[in-house]
Amino acid sequence: MSHFDDLMDYERQTQALAQVAGRLSWDQETVMPRGASPQRAEESEAMEHVLHARRTDPRVGEWLAEIDAETLDPVGRANLRHIQRAFDRTNRVPVKLAGEIARVTSSAQRSWAEARAANDFKAFAPVLAKVVELKRAEAQALASGGDPYDALLDDFEPGATATELEAMFDALRPRLVALRDRVMGADHQPAPLSGTFDESRQMELTQEIARAFGYDMEHGRIDKAVHPFSSGSGLDVRITTRTSATDPFGSIYSTVHEVGHACCEQNIDRDYLLTPLGQGVSMGVHESQSRIFENQLGRSRAFTGWLHGRMQEVFGPLPVADADAFHGAVNRVTQGFIRTESDEVQYNLHVLLRFDLERDMIAGKLAPADLEEAWNARFEADFGVKVDKPANGCLQDVHWSVGLFGYFPTYSLxxxxxxxxxxxxxxAVPDVDASLAEGNPRPATGWLAENLQRHGGLYEPREVITRACGGVAPSEGPLLDYLEAKFSEVYKL
Structure with a gap:
């Protein structure tokens, strides 16, 4: 066998073990017994030690040194690029530090959930301080003299920098704020959907919708969790959702969002299974799929027209006048605390708040103990309302408890x-609304599968977006134009 074949055989085993580690996290969020948290922390640390050892094995470095990239095809060169990058990054982080991060973040997740339920930030603050301390150490090791935050960001969006994202976000903010102010001050204000909706029927409807959007239930499943998420790749891609008797949209659109993530994994070329190419290339690209599934498709006038009729079949008559009123209810812009429940107009403002605060924590400008005060002040300045409790403020997201610093900006990207x-x-698909109106998103999701999802990690993040867009590099303009057109119609501006 060639050095490249040896390397790829070794990498497949590493990828398989990483999937097992991911399954531990899925289990922890869904069905793990409450009292198992201390043991799971030890298990997670042990798995991280094994993975770190494999990723830094000297044989990987020897194989990489012996392989001539020019002798490989594009798929081989892409695999080599990913393995080299992972090898270099992993070798910069001491194994003891990597294991400690895995152990602490596993137990911190439970601490966060308990503090959130009790609305007690002070109980969580020391745990957060430890996580930040460890992530700052990791960032310093990875940065090699560069920007520590960029080093963490690179884990989620390779090649991106905080400086370029800040420029993009600065361009987003003025038009988003102006649109929000126009919408909030509009004479026409859509009414919310009121009533109670059986939660078991919600789950049945979400499964139906998930399949309609292309989720393969033969290679996936839907469970409940506090914080909806997608987990896995290849032949085992699982999602979670949540239900509320008074808010069926929360269940429906959380599911559609996570199905976007899941399809981003399920539709990757099967030849890439258990290789570095066999998963989404970045979280920004991943999030583009979940957001386009949820918003541009799922909240469109065409699809909500179908959903209005289907929900009446499932739940009985709805307290809205017609399909137009239903579309308005789905797309209401309201003052709210929770990012995951935010409307499209304000969602990115929630992300920008987190982006700034986490950069300050990693830079040492903001002590974790002072996060609640800083969050509340920033939220009131950005949204005009005071945070009423930590669960609606700095304790609402799981990300920081599990060490995902650098993840938040990829939502807006x-x-x-x-x-x-x-x-x-x-x-490319000019009649897309006609199929959405029939409850059939497949022409749209099929185009995304063919033009983006199937490539997995073959291309760099911005390259795969640019290729799918016919050679046009990504910019914030199309998003802002879409939002202004859509909400001008919804609010009769």
Whole structure:
């Protein structure tokens, strides 16, 4: 066998073990017994030690040194690029530190959940301080003299920098704030959907909708969790959702969002299974799929027209006048605390708050103990309301408890990508609304599968978006144009 064959055989085993580690996290969020948390922390640390040892094995370095990339095809070169990058990054982080991060973040997740339920930030603050301390150490090791935050960001969006994202976000903010102010001050204000909706029927409807959007239930499943998420790749891609008797949209659109993530994994070329190419290339690209599924497709006038009729079949008559009123209810812009429940107009403002605060924590400008005060002040300045409790403020997201610093900005980057992709999709599939009106998103999701999802990690993040958009590089313009057009119609501006 060649050095490249040896390397790829070794990598497949490493990828398989990483999937097992991911399954531990899925189990922890869904069905793990409450009292198992201390043991799971030890298990997670042990798995991280094994994975770190494999990723830094000297044989990987020897194989990489012996392989001539020019002798490989594009798929081989892409695999080599990913393995080299992972090898270099992993070798910069001491194994003891990597294991400690895995152990602490596993137990911190439970601490966060308990503090959130009790609305007690002070109980969580020391745990958060330890996580931040460890992530700062990791960032310093990875940065090699560069920007520590960029080093963490690179785990989720390779090649991106905080400086370029800040410039993009600065361009987003003025038009988003102006649109929000116009919408909030509009004479026409859509009414909310009121009533109670059987939660078991909600789950049945979400499974139906998940299949309609292309989720393969033969290789996936839907469970409940506090924080909806998608987990896995290849032949085992699982999602979670949540239900509320008074808010069926929360269940429906959480599911559609996570199905976007899941399809991003399920539709990757099966030849890439258990290789570095066999998963989404970045979280920004991943988020572009979840957001376009949820918003541009799922909240469109065409699809909500079908959903209005289907929900009446499932739940009985709805307290809205017609399909137009239902579309308004789905797309209401309201003051709210929770990012995951935010409307499209304000969602990115929630992300920008987190982006700034986490950069300050990693830079040492903001002590974790002072996060609640800083969050509340920033939220009131950005949204005009005071945070009423920690669960609606700095304790609402799981990300920081599990060490995902650098993850938040990819949500807004994904929205930008989604705006660009939807513009290209409409040009390529001009009758997309006709199929959405029949409850059939497949022409749209099929275009995304063919033009983006199947490539997995073959291309760099911005390259795969640019290729899908016919050579047009991503920018914030299409997203802002889409939002202004949509909400001007909804609010009769």
């Amino acid at each position: 994904g929205n930008v990508y989604a705006g660009c992709l939807m513009k290209a999709l409409r040009n």
